[in-house]
Amino acid sequence: MNRFNLTVVKRFWAIAKLYWLGNEKKGANALLVLLGVLLLANTQVKVFLNTIQGELISALSARDSARFWQGVVIALGGIIISGFLNSGYGYLRETIGIYWRRWLTDRFLNQYFSDRAFYELSNFNQEIDNPDQRIAENVASFCQQSIQFFVNIIESIFVVIAFSFILWSISINLVLALLIYSILAYSITIGFYGRKLTQLHLNQLRKEADFRFGLVRIRENAESIAFYNGTSQEANKIKLLFNEVFNNFKRLILWSELYLNIFKYPFGNLTLILPAVILGNQILIGKLEVGKVTEAMGAFGSVAFSVNLIMYQFEIFTKFAASIDRLYIFYEYLKQPRKETANKKIDIVKDNRLAVENLTLETPNYQKTLFKNLSVELQPGQGLLIMGESGSGKTSLLRALAGLWNSGTGVIFRPELEEMLFLPQRPYMILGTLRDQLIYPNAKVDVSDEELRQILHRVNLSNLAERFGGFDVEKDWSYVLSLGEQQRLAFARILVTKPKYAILDEATSALDVNNEENLYRLLLETGTTFVSVGHRPNLKKFHQLIISVSLPVSSNL
Known part of the structure; x- marks a missing residue:
């Protein structure tokens, strides 16, 4: 499975570096740094709000009115700031994605038309299907989802660092439990579900593209089909293509919605009770305030989600990996000089x-x-x-x-x-x-x-x-x-x-x-x-x- 992950990463970087190390790298990286600053600030606000939540619960349990209402006012201020930060980095994330897509689409189009590669693909290459889909859909998916994953990863790193200190300050046992939990989640998700879901998503992209192409051909040749009275044959062919879409999607939802979720949801919901189980005895004997459990549960859940982001978004990740695969094969073909053969040439x-x-x-x-x-x-x-x-x-x-x-x-x-x-x-x-x-x-x-x-x-x-x-x-x-x-x-x-x-x-x-x-x-x-x-x-x-x-x-x- 490590070999599988390394292949995806190498193929991703082969395409991504074209933009991030290319002629627009200064502006792109400046926006990326600004995005990181907003994410860091937003993480600090999350930590602050999590602490305030624990304070509110402790104030209620202690029946301390002044402490409670002071916490409410402070929390409202943090919520407002969080709204501005989330809106800012969301807008910036989508802006970076669309600029990246514009640049990469232009790059692919230039190569697609260079040396009439589009003609060679259409007439002499059957391995690379639906180049239109790869340029229109796979490039868009690559750029938008890459930025989304980057944001998630950077935010996860900030969250893990910030909230781990809180967990450590409350109990070292929380950190040890979190480490074991994360190792199990990653190993089971990647090791058991990885290849199967990626292959199913790759097949789905290909079959959806074939179905759409079949419909386009009918539209473009409608008069000829009508003259030949070939309605029945064409309908049967299109239905056959859709059946392949349908059957593969059935297998896909079986794995993603049933098999994966059977593991993902119960395992993910363990974060709701683990902090209470670990800290329960200290609360019962009065060594910790009740609010510390709420604070620990919030921090534990945030870190667990961040560390195990791959598990929670695995179905999206495998679809993204399939898109990377299709785009990389297309990129490799376009960047190569047109094939020279050993046969005689005019x-x-x-x-x-x-x-x-x-x-x-x-x-x-x-x-x-x-x-x-x-x-x-x-x-x-x-x-x-x-x-x-x-x-x-x-x-x-x-x-x-x-x-x-x-x-x-x-x-x-x-x-x-x-x-x-x-x-x-x-x-x-x-x-x-x-x-x-x-x-x-x-x-x-x-x-x-x-x-x-x-x-x-x-x-x-x-x-x-x-x-x-x-x-x-x-x-x-x-x-x-x-x-x-x-x-x-x-x-x-x-x-x-x-x-x-x-x-x-x-x-x-x-x-x-x-x-x-x-x-x-x-x-x-x-x-x-x-x-x-x-x-x-x-x-x-x-x-x-x-x-x-x-x-x-x-x-x-």
Whole structure:
């Protein structure tokens, strides 16, 4: 079990040190010190109030009215001060947590988008599931719960030190009983319940994420599912995913709410009677005031709770440990350079031309050769049309041009990706305004509303802006526009951003012939060098070069 704890601590610190030793460490640590000061002050007030409580009980037992009412006034003052201190450190704790989350989220997002790691995760890595959940939920949980645990630990240390002196001053037997009690609580809780609860929480996080992802896929593919009449299959699959959530949660609550609580509550409530048992004889023979029992019970309970914080919050701790595990695996993946393989790779040379020399392209797993020894070069303003049967590797060549696939041999000469615009068959409609759609992916394009209207007119979307209330209205464009309208809107991006090179993967497949030919005529007018994947014979007249790709063959590599 010690090995288990050490692993959690190492993984926690590997992520935590990024912030606390990073570029914001001065401000973060200053807030942390201030938080510690407030916690120390609050602990002193707790000790003071515990002592006053004992004084009140002693005053009542002695029927000393002046002593009693004086204690009440003093206690009220302490309660007010305690309220201010608790509010202050609670606000400060949450503030530190949200600043930490902002920094760490930004760090993960930068790595997630660096070298297009998001694409590799989505297409080639099945071990790291639901990166969206890890960034959105696990980072939040990590930061907020870390600060909460830190506060609890620091407060516990202050409480143990302060109240232990009180217990020692009353009876050394109280300290010895507390030591034995704490050792038993820690050993049983960690030793018996630790691994099981952590694994169950880890499984629950994964299964909840899979269930949510399944629901998202249904929303995103609702029309296709409806057309296929696949309602029954999809419903059964979602119900199966939820059953896994349900069954794991049943096991989780069995362990956390039944097995753990059977031990935790009775053992925790021993603090209510142990001080009275230990001091009872001295009270009965008159060696101690009655109020000392109340004071000892308060101090004993506070120290016992602080020392055994792991027992009282063990279910939360194991959930936190599972979250650390998911976030650490994600962090380790993102911080590593993209994997280099021993297999042959395509060389990409930055150049002011678009060409391939002796290109042999294979699937990423090197199990199929899509085509061999392809050589072609485009002159400025020329168009290349790639035709062939479905599954022959046409789109794969575009992936190679974009640098997404590099399995194979040969050389690709191409400019920087910023000079190229890729239009897939199903356009990507970003979250944003109509203006955002038109200038994507270049957010710095300066173009007037009138220019945008003229461009929309040229792609046969004349009334689009007026239809939705202007260029600055946000809509779910993938929902409110038909696929044909989306393809024309995406094509308008070429006219807006004016790239030197355009790559079109069946980018006009949802259009009729007249609209398709109109768009290609516009493309020729721009002087853009372009590569198209398509099936229709009428596209040939818009391209100077044509490649026909056959079905792939098995590779012996």
